[in-house]
Amino acid sequence: MQGGWGDGYIAVDWGTSNRRAYRVDAGGAMLQEMQDDRGVTKLAPGTYPDEIADLRRRLGPLPLVLAGMVGSNRGWHQAPYIPCPAGAADLCAGVLWPQEDVALLPGVSFAQKGNFDVMRGEELQLLGAAAAGFLPADVLVCHPGTHTKWAHCTDGRIDNFQTSMTGELFALLCHHSILADRLQGAVAVGEDFDAGVAYALKANPLDALFGIRARYLLKGPPRNDAAYVSGLLIGSDIRRGLDQALPVAVMGGPALTELYARAFALAGQTVACIDGAKAFLAGVRLVVERL
Amino acid sequence: MQGGWGDGYIAVDWGTSNRRAYRVDAGGAMLQEMQDDRGVTKLAPGTYPDEIADLRRRLGPLPLVLAGMVGSNRGWHQAPYIPCPAGAADLCAGVLWPQEDVALLPGVSFAQKGNFDVMRGEELQLLGAAAAGFLPADVLVCHPGTHTKWAHCTDGRIDNFQTSMTGELFALLCHHSILADRLQGAVAVGEDFDAGVAYALKANPLDALFGIRARYLLKGPPRNDAAYVSGLLIGSDIRRGLDQALPVAVMGGPALTELYARAFALAGQTVACIDGAKAFLAGVRLVVERL
Structure with a gap:
């Protein structure tokens, strides 16, 4: 640490479309939070110093820890990817300091046998949840979102x-597909979501998509097709979490966590649900203690 | 028939994005063909009389048979859907005559146990291929395209x-997804297409999509990702044609037919390939003989 964490810090989960920032005291307690839509796609690299100054005006004259897409090639500075297996000490070794008292955290990568993957932001939640005792020592964690992460974590490391692009596929269908005008309803757990999950648990969910349009054209019974498609895609996504002989935790925002937990329940599997924001703050704390 | 087919006719396969028109003599031989991009999404309903006049200027002063999306709610007039099982006589019973000497053919629908589906245009190819002897009496026909049709045909009827929205999903990924800049290559049969098919034959193809971006970010070996994604989606699509104890035929344009046939071959199944344009003309002939 170049400055000092003695007066607390500001932790920022800076994503593609949105950002969340928290003021945290020296003991790790969260004192203030804010959220807005100033994600990295809306900001030019040169504007970050002003953004940092603005965050300090709103949350206090404190050092900052930045995680997420702000460290990508679409963000402020490109922080490295730390290869798996990755723990808190590994992350700290890859921190950049674009300004004094501003720590920009790296992401995590996985490459093995021709398979490649990357994450930025979720790693802090994963390691934080493990450090805070929210997770068993050997666990599969599902972090749902635009790009849902499925992470196998053991003993406080991401192995x-x-x-999966589940959230992005849903958005593509809602905004750009021939089904778009059928998919403008609100998604929530219910009969139609359940029907989508049930289909995807026994068949190829892609086979069910066009039938949504045909059902409408042929005046079939009304349905919340947005909830049905969400069920199809989430039901397909959770199949990788079934029958793995591992406990499964779902960690993220409350709405998506509820949908994934419901899909798992329909498949006969109980999962733990973890608050992503709490896990994020635990992860930042874990890093701050090591910087 | 209100006019007469004695001097031959013009057959038009009028789709969403494109149309193909053929001049055919009274004996059914194709004399002239043309193709352009004046699909129904580019035309207002009021412009069809001018379009008909223009087709006659280019192909001859003949009666016309129109099939495809021109008969949909996005086309000229909405022709009915004929429910399955549907044969040539059933189609003829649903023909509209928007002008003298212009026959607008209906589509075909399927509704059973909460499953709904519709087609417009492919039915002529299916019935034509059967009538022309291109198909066995009991067969599963795959008609690949933006919306790929899988039809079970028996004894000259569509049962x-x-x-599946395979082609549309591919287009959504190529044009609107985070993978778009990786998917600008030409798709053709080859090592990368085969790798995509192999993945989809044993796992959920959606699981492989994000890895395309990660592979690029982590500087993995170069690959034609467009061919790989095409293989993923087509490999997923053909799974419904495997192990059905039915012969399978693939019928459509040469490029897509080759990709589907290759995917079936990788799955260990031999399929017959049928020229969609020939099947279409055989289907129009079948209808003209009954009008």
């Missing part, structure tokens, strides 16, 4: 992981 | 069918 390997794989990303 | 049931299901549509």
Whole structure:
């Protein structure tokens, strides 16, 4: 640490579309939080010093820890990817300091036998959840989102992981496909979501998509097709978490966590649900103690 | 028939994005063909009379048979859907005559046990191929495209069918996804297409998508990712044609037919390949004889 964490710090989960920032005291307690849509795709690299100054005006004159896509080639500075297996000490070794008192955290990568994967931001939540005792020592963690991460974590390290584009596929179908006008409803757990999950647990979910349009054209019974498609895609996604002889935890925002937990329940598997924001703050704390 | 087919006719396969038109003599021989991009999404309903006049200027002062999306709610007039099982006589019963000497053919629908599906245009190819002796009496026909049709045909009728959005999903990924800049290569049969098919034959193809981006970011070996994704999606699609104890035929344009046939070959199944344009003309002939 170049400055000092003695007065606390600001932790920022700076993503592609949004960012969340938290003021944390020296003991690790969260004092203030804010969220807005100033994700990296809306910012030019040269504007980050102003953004940092603005965050300090709003949350206090404190050192900052930045995680997520802010460290990607679309963000401020490109921080490295730390290869798996990766723990807190490994992450700290890859920190960049674009300004004094501003730590920019690296991401994590996985490459083995022709399989490649990367994450930025979720690693802090994974390591934080493990350090805070939210996870068993050997666990498969599902972190749902635009790009859902499935990480195998053991003894406080990320051993390997794989990303599915579940959230992005859902968005593509909602915004750009021939089904778009059928997919404008609100997604929530219910009969139609369950029907999608049930289909995907026994068949190829892609086979069910066009039938949504045909059902409408042929005046079939009404349905919340957005919830149905969400069920199809999430039901397909969770199949990789079944029958692995590993406990499974779902960690993220409450809405997506509930959908994934419901899909697992329909498949007969109980999962633990973990608050992603709490895990993130635990992860930042873990890093700050080592910088 | 309101006019007469004695001098031959013009057959038009009028799709969403493109149209193909053929001048055919009274004996069914194709004399002239043309193709352009004046699909129904580029035309307002009121412009069709001018389009018909223009087709006659280019191909001759003949009666016309129109099939495909021109008969949909996005086309000229909405022709009905004929429910499965559907044969040539059933189609003829649903023909509209928007002008004298212009026959607009219906589509075909399937609805059973909560499953719904529709087709417009492919039905002529299916019935034509059967009538021309291109198909065995009991066969699963794959008609690849933006919306790939899988039709079970017996004794010259379409018994049931299901549509997969394989081509549309590929286009969504190429044009709108985070992978778009990796998917600008030409798709052709080869090592990368084969690798995609092999993956999809044993695992969920959606699981492999994000790895394309990670492979690039982590400087993995170069690959034609467009061919790989095409292999993933087509490999997933053909799984429904495997182990059905039915002969399978692939019918469509030469490029897609080759890709599907290759995917089937990698799965250990031999398929017949049928020229979609010939099947279409045989289908139009079949209808013209009954109007």
